[in-house]
Amino acid sequence: MAEIQLRNLSKRWGAFVGVENFDLTIADKEFLVLLGPSGCGKTTTMRMIAGLEDATEGDILVDGNRVNELEPKDRDVAMVFQSYALYPNMNVYENIRFPLKVRGIDPATHDEKVRRASAMVELDDFLHRKPAELSGGQRQRVALARAIVREPNVFLMDEPLSNLDAKLRVSTRAQIKNLSHELAVTTIYVTHDQIEAMTLADRVVIMKQGVVQQVGTPVDIYDKPANAFVASFIGSPAMNLIDGEIKDGVFTAQNTTVSGLNAPDGPVTLGFRAEDANVTENGQSGEINAPIYTLELLGDSTMVSVRIGGQLVSVKADKTFRSEIDDKVSLHIHTEHCHLFDAKTGARLGE
Amino acid sequence: MASRAQRMPKSLRIASSLFVLFWFILAAFPFAWTVWGSFKVELDFFSIADWTNAITGERTQAVYGSSFTDTGYAGAWIQEEFWRNVLNTGIVCFFVVTISLTIGTLGGYALSRSTYNYTFWLLITALIFRAMPPITLVAGYLLPFFEWNVWGILPTTIIVLVAINQPFTLWMLHSFFKNIPSELDESAKVDGCNQFQAFRRVIIPVMWPGVITTGLFSFLLAYNDFAVGAMLLSESNRTMVPAIAAFLGTTQTEGNVMFAVAAVVSATVPLFILVMFFQRQIVGGLTAGAVKG
Numbered sequence: 178m179a180e181i182q183l184r185n186l187s188k189r190w191g192a193f194v195g196v197e198n199f200d201l202t203i204a205d206k207e208f209l210v211l212l213g214p215s216g217c218g219k220t221t222t223m224r225m226i227a228g229l230e231d232a233t234e235g236d237i238l239v240d241g242n243r244v245n246e247l248e249p250k251d252r253d254v255a256m257v258f259q260s261y262a263l264y265p266n267m268n269v270y271e272n273i274r275f276p277l278k279v280r281g282i283d284p285a286t287h288d289e290k291v292r293r294a295s296a297m298v299e300l301d302d303f304l305h306r307k308p309a310e311l312s313g314g315q316r317q318r319v320a321l322a323r324a325i326v327r328e329p330n331v332f333l334m335d336e337p338l339s340n341l342d343a344k345l346r347v348s349t350r351a352q353i354k355n356l357s358h359e360l361a362v363t364t365i366y367v368t369h370d371q372i373e374a375m376t377l378a379d380r381v382v383i384m385k386q387g388v389v390q391q392v393g394t395p396v397d398i399y400d401k402p403a404n405a406f407v408a409s410f411i412g413s414p415a416m417n418l419i420d421g422e423i424k425d426g427v428f429t430a431q432n433t434t435v436s437g438l439n440a441p442d443g444p445v446t447l448g449f450r451a452e453d454a455n456v457t458e459n460g461q462s463g464e465i466n467a468p469i470y471t472l473e474l475l476g477d478s479t480m481v482s483v484r485i486g487g488q489l490v491s492v493k494a495d496k497t498f499r500s501e502i503d504d505k506v507s508l509h510i511h512t513e514h515c516h517l518f519d520a521k522t523g524a525r526l527g528e
Numbered sequence: 529m530a531s532r533a534q535r536m537p538k539s540l541r542i543a544s545s546l547f548v549l550f551w552f553i554l555a556a557f558p559f560a561w562t563v564w565g566s567f568k569v570e571l572d573f574f575s576i577a578d579w580t581n582a583i584t585g586e587r588t589q590a591v592y593g594s595s596f597t598d599t600g601y602a603g604a605w606i607q608e609e610f611w612r613n614v615l616n617t618g619i620v621c622f623f624v625v626t627i628s629l630t631i632g633t634l635g636g637y638a639l640s641r642s643t644y645n646y647t648f649w650l651l652i653t654a655l656i657f658r659a660m661p662p663i664t665l666v667a668g669y670l671l672p673f674f675e676w677n678v679w680g681i682l683p684t685t686i687i688v689l690v691a692i693n694q695p696f697t698l699w700m701l702h703s704f705f706k707n708i709p710s711e712l713d714e715s716a717k718v719d720g721c722n723q724f725q726a727f728r729r730v731i732i733p734v735m736w737p738g739v740i741t742t743g744l745f746s747f748l749l750a751y752n753d754f755a756v757g758a759m760l761l762s763e764s765n766r767t768m769v770p771a772i773a774a775f776l777g778t779t780q781t782e783g784n785v786m787f788a789v790a791a792v793v794s795a796t797v798p799l800f801i802l803v804m805f806f807q808r809q810i811v812g813g814l815t816a817g818a819v820k821g
Contacts, residue, residue, distance in 0.1 A: 227714075227718055228717075228718075229714050229717070229718070248717070248722065249714075249717040249718045250717060250718070250719075250720045250721060250722065254718060255718065255719075256714075256715065256718040258711045258714070258715055259711075260709060260711050262709065262711040262712050262714070262715035264712070264715075264716075264730055264733075264734075265734055266733040266734055275716075275719055276719040276720050279716075279719060279720040279721050279725060279729065280719075280720040323719070327720075333718075
């Protein structure tokens with residue numbers, strides 16, 4: 178049971194701003210993902226919640242109690258580190274047992290708790306190995322087991338998957354999702370990988386240079402990015418962004434004319450996703466007419482890219498689509514799925 | 529088996545083997561010569577007539593009826609009570625190592641985890657003190673020690689040796705601690721340790737090789753110290769090395785130089801045993817900083 182409130186939380190080192198005015202309430206049992214490029218302050222935010230970093234300003238409340246002055250050990254949080262931070266001199270069993278031991282929990286219950294935690298992450302066969310004798314994925318699971326063994330109120334995970342290879346990352350991701358469902362504990366998860374954020378989160382917080390850009394469910398963030406930065410960060414491939422000019426509802430840029438848009442005249446950035454456009458057939462003329470820059474076969478589809486004003490614009494075409502680089506192609510954009518952003522601030526325009 | 533391409537040419541192999549052999553003899557000869565000579569009388573070991581007497585022991589044969597004698601050892605250990613000096617060295621070494629390591633691990637850990645700029649200057653200051661010859665410090669200490677009436681006793685020497693040794697232990701342990709990721713401390717803290725528990729239960733077990741290596745170097749410094757012991761200890765409280773020097777200093781009687789030789793051999797043997805016993809830790813500790821573990 179833990180609801181976490183962050184009230185105007187800030188972290189500065191001299192003139193450098195780590196986190197600026199972070200204000201959020203994280204509901205009990207919520208899975209919250211902090212997402213952003215490296216150096217955006219997401220890990221700093223997590224470390225402030227853990228108590229490993231002092232907040233310069235603002236309050237951290239757990240269940241309504243201010244915890245700013247509490248030591249990490251008194252905050253009842255468990256953390257999984259990017260480097261796993263396993264104790265190299267102890268075997269797996271002792272690693273998992275360590276939190277129980279230092280917290281003075283009744284030794285008679287240790288064995289049962291350790292075995293239950295290790296069973297949850299499928300580590301039963303490795304309990305007597307030292308961390309050095311384990312693979313990356315196994316070490317990661319030891320770190321998870323060590324976090325869950327004492328049933329904390331809050332889980333903190335700092336890029337737990339980024340040291341794993343791609344295949345293992347997918348399976349461990351699924352395991353974490355399942356585990357969090359089973360344990361039903363408030364979880365804060367830091368990552369720079371937007372796919373992890375989309376798949377795991379109840380809510381996603383996107384940060385850039387210490388400032389929160391948008392908070393919302395994965396669907397919200399995907400469908401209605403609050404600004405051009407969020408749009409360019411979420412999705413694979415990221416949203417296409419074209420800088421141009423709008424006049425009487427008609428957007429124009431190099432090789433591009435999109436009509437039927439509802440926005441005041443002036444410079445804007447037009448955004449649309451690769452799946453919200455298609456390659457026209459039978460020589461029909463679409464909104465974009467340009468030579469193909471590159472073609473990528475993805476198996477289930479073909480990604481066709483053109484360059485508009487230095488920006489790469491990708492469109493998903495049928496998997497049978499074949500053409501050559503530099504061939505002229507015409508692309509049709511579904512105007513109802515277009516997003517418009519302010520050319521200067523990047524903020525979303527309209528509704 | 530090494531492949532043909534990797535094998536060295538025969539001439540090079542012979543040359544390198546010869547060089548190693550030469551170097552070995554060069555390094556081991558003085559000690560072997562001293563050990564052999566310590567069982568002779570002075571007129572053999574320092575023979576002016578014929579240097580081969582030192583090997584054959586002609587005079588020793590004439591005096592004691594055998595080409596080996598233990599009179600040097602008996603004189604040093606029993607007559608001159610060299611065991612007292614051994615005991616003093618033992619006390620000095622024990623306390624120097626214990627105090628140096630206690631301050632060094634705590635200080636080195638604090639410096640390695642500190643985020644302030646002054647830690648750099650602290651370490652540089654320590655390095656400057658380390659670079660100074662110990663004798664410069666001792667000269668300055670002499671007068672106050674006389675005035676406070678603490679000259680000539682072991683605790684004074686221990687404190688001075690710790691002071692001289694501390695910059696080195698601090699540097700060495702600092703770099704060992706730097707190699708331990710701070711996530712390990714943080715993980716321990718989140719798991720329920722306070723700062724000191726994290727240090728004792730998580731960091732120190734990982735640090736053992738570094739602590740042993742540093743402790744060994746502190747031990748050797750205290751064991752081999754001459755300048756401090758010779759200046760600061762009264763005759764009755766001498767440690768081994770100043771005592772050996774004192775044996776050499778009085779050449780009026782025949783036995784004394786041989787006492788010194790016997791004492792030198794006695795003082796060296798424990799070092800051999802120690803280094804052989806700890807050789808794995810020493811090598812591991814020395815290279816721990818170079819290669820990421």
